[in-house]
Amino acid sequence: MAEALLTMAGMAVYAGAALLALSQPAHWQASGGKDAPNRRQRLRLRSVGACLYAVAGVALFARDEIGFASLLCLLMAIAGTFATALTLALRPRLLTSLRGIAGSGMFNPSSTHRRSDTR
Amino acid sequence: MRTDFRDAMHRLHTGVGVTLGGLLLVIFWMGTLSVFDREIDRWMMPETRLSAPHATLSSFDNTVLPHVQHLAAPGTSWRVSLASARTPFHTLRYTDADGASVRRHIDPLRGELLDGPHTAGASGFFFPFHFSLHLGTAGYWIAGLAGMAMLVLIVSGVLIHRRLLADFFTFRPSRALPRASLDAHNLTGVIALPFHFMITLSGLVIFFAIYFPATWHGAYAETAAHPQQTFNLEAFGSWSRPAAHESVGNVASVDAMIAEARRLWGGPPADQVRGWHAGDAAGYIAVRRSFANEVRRNVDVVFFDAANGERLYRHTASTVVKVQRFLAGLHFLQFDHWPLRWLYFAAGLAGCVMIGSGLLFWLAARRRQSRANRAGLHVVTAIAVTTTSGLMNATLAFLVANKVLPVTLDGRAGTEMQVFFIAWAVMFAHALWRGARAWREQCALVAGLAIGAATLNWGMTGQHPIAALQSDMPAIAGVDLMLLALGFSAAAVTRRLSRNGAADG
Numbered sequence: 001m002a003e004a005l006l007t008m009a010g011m012a013v014y015a016g017a018a019l020l021a022l023s024q025p026a027h028w029q030a031s032g033g034k035d036a037p038n039r040r041q042r043l044r045l046r047s048v049g050a051c052l053y054a055v056a057g058v059a060l061f062a063r064d065e066i067g068f069a070s071l072l073c074l075l076m077a078i079a080g081t082f083a084t085a086l087t088l089a090l091r092p093r094l095l096t097s098l099r100g101i102a103g104s105g106m107f108n109p110s111s112t113h114r115r116s117d118t119r
Numbered sequence: 120m121r122t123d124f125r126d127a128m129h130r131l132h133t134g135v136g137v138t139l140g141g142l143l144l145v146i147f148w149m150g151t152l153s154v155f156d157r158e159i160d161r162w163m164m165p166e167t168r169l170s171a172p173h174a175t176l177s178s179f180d181n182t183v184l185p186h187v188q189h190l191a192a193p194g195t196s197w198r199v200s201l202a203s204a205r206t207p208f209h210t211l212r213y214t215d216a217d218g219a220s221v222r223r224h225i226d227p228l229r230g231e232l233l234d235g236p237h238t239a240g241a242s243g244f245f246f247p248f249h250f251s252l253h254l255g256t257a258g259y260w261i262a263g264l265a266g267m268a269m270l271v272l273i274v275s276g277v278l279i280h281r282r283l284l285a286d287f288f289t290f291r292p293s294r295a296l297p298r299a300s301l302d303a304h305n306l307t308g309v310i311a312l313p314f315h316f317m318i319t320l321s322g323l324v325i326f327f328a329i330y331f332p333a334t335w336h337g338a339y340a341e342t343a344a345h346p347q348q349t350f351n352l353e354a355f356g357s358w359s360r361p362a363a364h365e366s367v368g369n370v371a372s373v374d375a376m377i378a379e380a381r382r383l384w385g386g387p388p389a390d391q392v393r394g395w396h397a398g399d400a401a402g403y404i405a406v407r408r409s410f411a412n413e414v415r416r417n418v419d420v421v422f423f424d425a426a427n428g429e430r431l432y433r434h435t436a437s438t439v440v441k442v443q444r445f446l447a448g449l450h451f452l453q454f455d456h457w458p459l460r461w462l463y464f465a466a467g468l469a470g471c472v473m474i475g476s477g478l479l480f481w482l483a484a485r486r487r488q489s490r491a492n493r494a495g496l497h498v499v500t501a502i503a504v505t506t507t508s509g510l511m512n513a514t515l516a517f518l519v520a521n522k523v524l525p526v527t528l529d530g531r532a533g534t535e536m537q538v539f540f541i542a543w544a545v546m547f548a549h550a551l552w553r554g555a556r557a558w559r560e561q562c563a564l565v566a567g568l569a570i571g572a573a574t575l576n577w578g579m580t581g582q583h584p585i586a587a588l589q590s591d592m593p594a595i596a597g598v599d600l601m602l603l604a605l606g607f608s609a610a611a612v613t614r615r616l617s618r619n620g621a622a623d624g
Contacts, residue, residue: 006458021288067414068456071449074313075462081288081310082469089290 005063009056009072013080016052018095019045021084022102030092033099041102048101053077125279132275136477137499139268141506144474146265148510149249150318151467152241154452154460155601157205158594159241163521165580166234167224168592169207176202179373179392182230183209188370190223192216193398194362200391202227203411204455205594238521239532244539245514250322253536262322263330269319276308283309297487300480307473314466315473321450324443356420356434363401371428373404380406380421383433387412394425403431411455415441416448478503486555501550501557508561509546511605515568516542518602522575559616562609569606573599 021027023045025036037045056076061069087094152159161167183199191197195214202209209225222243224233251258277283287309290302308315328335328350335354339346351357377389390409396402402425410416418440422432436444448454452463482503485496520538524531550557576599577583584603587596 017288024285024288026285027288064456065413067445067448068454068459071414071459072462074317075459075466078311078314078466078469079462082306085288085290085306085310088288089292 002063005059006072009059009063009076010080012052012056012059013076014083015098016049016056017077017081017084018087018098019049019052019101021088022095022099023049027088027092027095028099030088031095031099032093037102045102056080125281128275128278132272132279133481135268135272135275136474137481139265140474140478141502142261142265143269143272144471144478144506145252145510146249146262147467147470147474148514149245151464151471152514153246153249154464154467155594155598156241156246159245159598160206161592161594162576162598163238163240163518164224164236166236167206167208168580168582168590168595169226169228170591171204171207176227177230179377182227183211183225183392184370184373185230186211186223186225186232187213187394187397190215190221191394191397192218193366194364195397196393196395197397198391198393199225201389203390203409208233235526237526237531238535243532244517244536250326259326259329263326266319266323269315270323273308273312273316273319277312280305280309297480297483300476300483303476304473304480307469307476311466311469311473315470318450318466318470321446324446325450327443354437354440355418356432356436358405358420358422358432358434359395360401360403360431362396362399365400366398367400367402367426370402370404370425371423373406375428376404376406376421376423379423379430380408383421384408384419396425400426402426410448410453414448414454415445416451416453417441417444475503475507478507497551497554500555501547504550504557504561505543505547508558508565509543509550511565511609512546512561512568513539513543515565515572515602518572519568519575522572522579559613562613562616566606566609566613569602569609573602573606 022031022033023037023042028037029035057073060072060076063069064072084095179199179201187197187199190211191213192215197211197213199212200206200210207227209227211223211225213221213223215221222236224236225231226233247253250262252261254261280286286302286305288306290306292299292302294302323330335350336346339349343349348357348359373392377392380389381387388409388411389406390411391407393405393407394402395404403422404425405420405422408417408419418434418436420434421430422434423429424431452460482496482500485499517535517539520535524534524538528534546561549561553560573584576595582590582592582595584596584599587593587599
């Protein structure tokens with residue numbers, strides 16, 4: 001159980017950091033997206049990213065007592081962010097599938113193109 | 120933010136970083152290695168590669184006390200760190216009849232003294248290097264100064280960063296050296312900033328009584344005859360009583376003392392037993408509570424009369440001290456939590472990369488300036504090489520010496536340390552001679568020494584990583600695998616430096 005919670009938290013912080021990174025135009029484009037995410041997409045990426053950080057926090061506090069859990073939250077957030085930065089530096093296309101979470105960007109005139117590009 | 124303020128912070132960051140970067144890198148490197156000091160100890164001391172002890176330790180009275188009574192000189196103090204999952208042996212420290220401090224290991228199951236140790240190990244060399252630089256009191260102050268400088272660097276580094284959020288995830292290793300090294304510096308500095316701040320601040324808080332003696336002196340100077348002793352008693356439970364200078368033959372059951380202490384604490388195990396005035400009628404024994412299962416490095420300790428086992432004094436920390444001990448626990452990392460241990464190690468390495476890449480960026484940027492002082496640049500390059508690849512080579516030379524020096528050599532532990540410092544001095548001379556080419560040559564040496572050290576361990580003990588894992592020795596396998604990872608990484612860096620000649624500028 002402890003290992004499962006830790007693994008889940010690790011995956012959540014990595015995915016959360018990746019979504020936050022994809023909300024920035026440079027990383028969105030590096031992962032294969034065209035133009036930049038519109039306001040709605042940025043909001044969705046950041047909201048889901050923040051939620052994943054929260055999920056990781058809940059998993060870690062469920063796993064350990066408060067002292068260890070606080071330290072784990074801090075250090076796993078750092079590790080997840082660092083792993084995302086390395087992914088963007090070396091294999092940014094690995095994050096392509098995560099761009100789908102941003103949705104179609106309904107109010108963006110170019111959203112149709114973006115949607116077809118990301119799939 | 121006003122440009123002139125940012126420029127001032129930039130000059131401060133650069134000045135402090137270039138001046139103290141090398142020292143900070145040494146402190147960070149030694150601290151990072153100390154995260155796994157017990158594991159490196161076992162790698163360096165093959166005689167201690169015992170199986171993990173049972174959950175319940177054998178009787179202290181039967182396995183340890185006879186050795187204490189036999190070895191510790193009358194009237195002296197002794198200390199036994201009890202076996203645990205990380206250290207499956209008891210460690211006895213005592214003063215012998217010649218007045219020398221001695222360290223011996225005891226098999227907790229059979230109660231036999233183990234051979235050696237023939238080395239100071241990581242816990243006796245890397246760990247004190249981290250906070251005292253092996254320079255005594257002066258070293259504490261130098262390390263403290265470096266810690267303060269680190270805080271200045273962290274704050275000024277944030278203030279001068281123009282695109283903190285925009286560049287948050289940015290790392291472009293394929294770009295030219297100044298850009299790539301600045302990205303690495305910013306990435307490790309910004310992402311791991313909370314860790315760097317926490318670890319630096321907690322390091323300073325541990326030694327607050329040295330760096331800021333007014334804290335206790337001001338509180339106790341007028342109310343106590345001996346301010347420091349009174350403070351140490353009230354804060355940390357440093358209870359004591361003078362010797363009676365009257366010998367007694369027997370020692371009460373230490374097992375009973377440990378059991379009584381555990382009852383008072385509500386169950387947690389003890390991790391250390393310490394005695395004062397061995398064999399004296401006023402001798403006393405302290406049992407300290409383990410901090411394996413909590414972040415806080417508690418100071419719960421119970422004192423007993425050595426002769427009759429009567430409880431003399433029980434200490435529990437006050438609230439303020441508990442806060443200090445929590446911060447100390449954050450830094451000391453003595454708890455048993457493997458995910459956190461690995462994350463601390465990774466974050467420590469990130470700190471080393473941050474400092475090293477900062478120095479590298481400064482050098483690369485300076486090299487591009489035609490008006491740069493070439494002689495000064497040459498010296499700073501040599502210092503940067505010595506405190507990065509040179510420091511790694513000195514560390515690896517220490518580990519290789521541990522494997523090749525004969526066990527029968529007198530003063531072997533001291534010789535290993537001398538090898539470290541001689542190797543480091545040679546690396547500095549080499550860097551002065553070869554200039555920027557030393558990066559590549561010393562990286563190649565790191566690769567050779569790291570792979571060589573792992574191979575020597577296999578050759579001398581028969582335990583390659585797979586055999587170590589099969590023998591339930593993950594500590595040995597872990598150290599070997601880290602050495603191999605370092606070796607192959609250094610080889611890759613050497614290959615890249617040779618290919619593009621980037622370091623030859």
